[in-house]
Amino acid sequence: MDRKLRMGMVGGGPGAFIGDVHRKAARMDGGIELVAGAFDIVPKKSREMGRELCINKKRVYNDVDTMIARESALPEDERIDFVSICTPNHTHFPIAKAFLEAGFNVMCEKPMTLTVKEAKALQEVVRKSRKVFGLMHNYTAYPMVKLARDMIRQGDLGTIRKVVVQYPQGWLARAVEKQGSQQASWRTDPKQSGAAGCMGDIGTHAANLAEYVTGLTIKEIAADLTTFVKGRRLDDDGNCLLRFNKGAKGLLHASQVSIGQENNLAIWVYGEDASLEWHQEHPNYLHVDTLNAPTQVWKRGNDYVGEKSEAAGRATRLPFGHPEAFLEAFANNYCNFADTIRARATRTKASALITDFPGIKEGVAGMKFIDAVVTSSAKNAKWTKL
Numbered sequence: 001m002d003r004k005l006r007m008g009m010v011g012g013g014p015g016a017f018i019g020d021v022h023r024k025a026a027r028m029d030g031g032i033e034l035v036a037g038a039f040d041i042v043p044k045k046s047r048e049m050g051r052e053l054c055i056n057k058k059r060v061y062n063d064v065d066t067m068i069a070r071e072s073a074l075p076e077d078e079r080i081d082f083v084s085i086c087t088p089n090h091t092h093f094p095i096a097k098a099f100l101e102a103g104f105n106v107m108c109e110k111p112m113t114l115t116v117k118e119a120k121a122l123q124e125v126v127r128k129s130r131k132v133f134g135l136m137h138n139y140t141a142y143p144m145v146k147l148a149r150d151m152i153r154q155g156d157l158g159t160i161r162k163v164v165v166q167y168p169q170g171w172l173a174r175a176v177e178k179q180g181s182q183q184a185s186w187r188t189d190p191k192q193s194g195a196a197g198c199m200g201d202i203g204t205h206a207a208n209l210a211e212y213v214t215g216l217t218i219k220e221i222a223a224d225l226t227t228f229v230k231g232r233r234l235d236d237d238g239n240c241l242l243r244f245n246k247g248a249k250g251l252l253h254a255s256q257v258s259i260g261q262e263n264n265l266a267i268w269v270y271g272e273d274a275s276l277e278w279h280q281e282h283p284n285y286l287h288v289d290t291l292n293a294p295t296q297v298w299k300r301g302n303d304y305v306g307e308k309s310e311a312a313g314r315a316t317r318l319p320f321g322h323p324e325a326f327l328e329a330f331a332n333n334y335c336n337f338a339d340t341i342r343a344r345a346t347r348t349k350a351s352a353l354i355t356d357f358p359g360i361k362e363g364v365a366g367m368k369f370i371d372a373v374v375t376s377s378a379k380n381a382k383w384t385k386l
């Protein structure tokens with residue numbers, strides 16, 4: 001398939017956060033072009049965004065229904081190949097379902113849906129549609145995270161005993177949702193955010209990271225969620241004990257009221273033979289420890305990283321010492337997602353390296369995680385199965 005893939009976007013209007021990151025990242029490697037969108041819930045703002053992005057105004061839509069109808073009516077060699085959904089949580093399910101049923105591939109933001117029931121229904125829609133579905137858990141797309149996963153797969157840590165994962169932020173330490181913050185206002189509204197606040201927004205990233213790196217599955221959770229900011233309707237902090245399959249134990253904490261913390265996602269994995277540690281705010285380094293030996297620091301961009309992990313090598317663009325981070329991780333998911341679409345279109349089998357991006361399975365797991373933490377916390381941190 002020797003052409004760029006045509007991307008459409010829903011969300012990402014003026015002043016929105018993540019849509020702009022998707023646009024920059026998807027186009028980073030030149031294989032994708034943005035040609036259409038319903039960028040904002042307010043039609044005027046959607047048009048304003050379309051003008052700013054120099055999108056043909058015929059393909060800037062006032063709403064999702066019009067976008068699907070008009071794109072579907074275009075000749076196959078003009079219409080979008082996929083849509084990226086960058087809207088608040090409550091809209092993911094209806095929008096993703098509508099695009100999939102109309103025959104479009106979908107890249108969707110997390111958390112995937114509002115409920116487990118919706119997640120399972122979407123899984124069925126994806127299965128029936130035979131379309132490619134990606135979910136933007138961007139943190140598992142960093143090269144050093146892929147390296148960590150491959151070290152564990154290759155047995156370097158031995159049997160995993162314990163996993164500690166954290167995602168503290170501090171930006172919701174005050175009721176900024178009452179002071180006009182667009183991002184805070186829907187995130188603290190159960191109708192738009194879902195049953196969990198902090199745990200849905202960033203706890204899901206931590207859980208996804210733990211499962212991706214270790215290859216283990218969280219089976220049971222005991223969670224203690226708190227709403228520290230008076231009048232807020234959803235949790236803004238939570239601490240969880242985790243039980244994985246194969247006997248591993250863990251801790252997960254996430255917070256949006258930890259003043260001073262920005263995006264301090266980090267993971268520690270302790271095995272029988274060695275341990276590793278990775279920090280999202282210093283993503284180009286992976287620390288590995290064995291007993292009675294100095295710490296090893298693996299550095300992104302060195303040949304030895306690609307030799308140890310083909311996936312980490314594939315996810316690397318720049319030589320060592322030139323940092324890569326957030327945008328590149330989004331771009332890595334887009335590369336694999338786009339290559340999987342190309343493979344489907346040309347009826348070739350995509351290798352495991354190419355299909356290495358989060359999708360419907362991780363989306364269902366994320367919704368089960370949210371459901372379990374909320375259920376457990378309501379029962380005074382009772383152990384709850386996922």
Ligand code: NAI
Pocket residue numbers: 010011012013014015016017018019038039040041042063064086087088089091109110111136137138182183186201
């Ligand atoms: P935001 O509030 O900044 O932007 C949302 C945008 O969606 C706005 O432009 C709004 O007008 C538009 N919108 C809402 N309903 C729409 C509809 N029916 N049709 C067209 N446009 C519509 O929100 P933000 O922070 O960008 O978050 C969006 C999603 O991305 C959320 O699900 C969030 O959880 C996720 N997210 C993921 C991140 C990641 O690291 N993967 C980081 C930040 C957000």
